[in-house]
Each structure stands twice: as structure tokens, then as C-alpha cells.
Amino acid sequence: MAESSFDSEFDQDDENSDDKSTISYKERRREAHTQAEQKRRDAIKKGYDQLQELVPMCQQQDSLSGYKLSKATVLQRSIDYIQYLIQQKKKHEDDIASLKKEVMALQIMKTNYEQIVQAHQSQPNHATSQLTDEIKFCVFQTIMDNLFQSFNTNISVANFGELSACVFSWLEEYCKPQTLRESVLSILRQLNSQLK
Secondary structure, three states: OHHHHHHHHHHHHHHHHHHHHHHHHHHHHHHHHHHHHHHHHHHHHHHHHHHHHHOHHHOOOOOOOOOOOOHHHHHHHHHHHHHHHHHHHHHHHHHHHHHHHHHHHHHHHHHHHHHHHHHHHHOOOOOOOOOOHHHHHHHHHHHHHHHHHHHHHHOOOOOHHHHHHHHHHHHHHHOOHHHHHHHHHHHHHHHHHHHO
């Protein structure tokens, strides 16, 4: 009987140690889960705090209550701000594309003017006599009148946007070196026939 009481005590001790290890294992799991959950919450809170610092529309507190903005408000304002940035990026890309077109048009005009200058410099002077200032002014006035008439009929000046959109195409069409050269030659022929 002494053996059986010893065996039962040993079995009870063994069961108690199993219960303790089971309880401690469950407690450790619960504690690990609690710590992981706390880390997750801290990471989310840190993310919201960083959003509030980065997004200008989230930096002011709720003016009525004086409390911090709610998480839903922070998210909505962040979404609004991202959409605003996307629109700004698109606008800047459009502006860059427009400016690239203008640069290309100006480079073409520059090349054309350089060709006219070279052609003019390579031609011998046909007229050795000096023109009067009155004749020079008459040529200039006629050129400007023709350009103004074409500008006035082809360019809309209702607002700055329309003016900006039209002016470069007008310059390319009416102020090309070849066009101006033909216009000046025509004016000079008319003057020459009037002077004879």
C-alpha cells in the first residue's frame, strides 16, 4: 500500500507539473499575442501620425472640438491630397509638353532666320544707292499693316488662353522667313514701280 500511495502522489505531482506547463504555455501564447497586437496598433498609430505630418490638409486640428482628427478624416484628406497631387503632376506634364512644342517652333524659326541671313549675306548688293528714311518707313509700315491684318483676323483675344493657343501657330504661318521675304519683295516691287 505504501507503494500505491507513493505512485498516486507521483502521478498527482506529474499532473500538476503538466497543468503548470500547459498554463504557462497558454499564458505565454496569450502574452505573445497581446504584444504582437500592441505592436500592430502602435505601427498603425505611427502611420496615421506620419500621414498627419505629411499631408498639409491634416495638419490642422478639428477647429470646433480642438481634438485630433479622426482616422477616417485623416484617410479621406490623404486621399484628397493624393488626387490633388496627381492632377498637379498631369498639369505640369501638359505644361512641359506645350513648352517643348514652343521650343521646337522657336528652333525652326531660328534656323529659318539663319538661312535668310546667310542667303542675304551671300548675295551681292544690287542697289548701291541709299534709300531715304521715308521709303524705309513706308516698307516697314506696309509690312506691319499686313501682319496686323492677318493677326487681327486669325487670332482670338477673348482671353489669355485663346491668345496663347493661337499666337504660335500664327507666327509659324505668317512670320516664317520665306513668307516675310516674299512679302517684302512684293512690297519692294510695288515701291519700285511707283518710283519709276
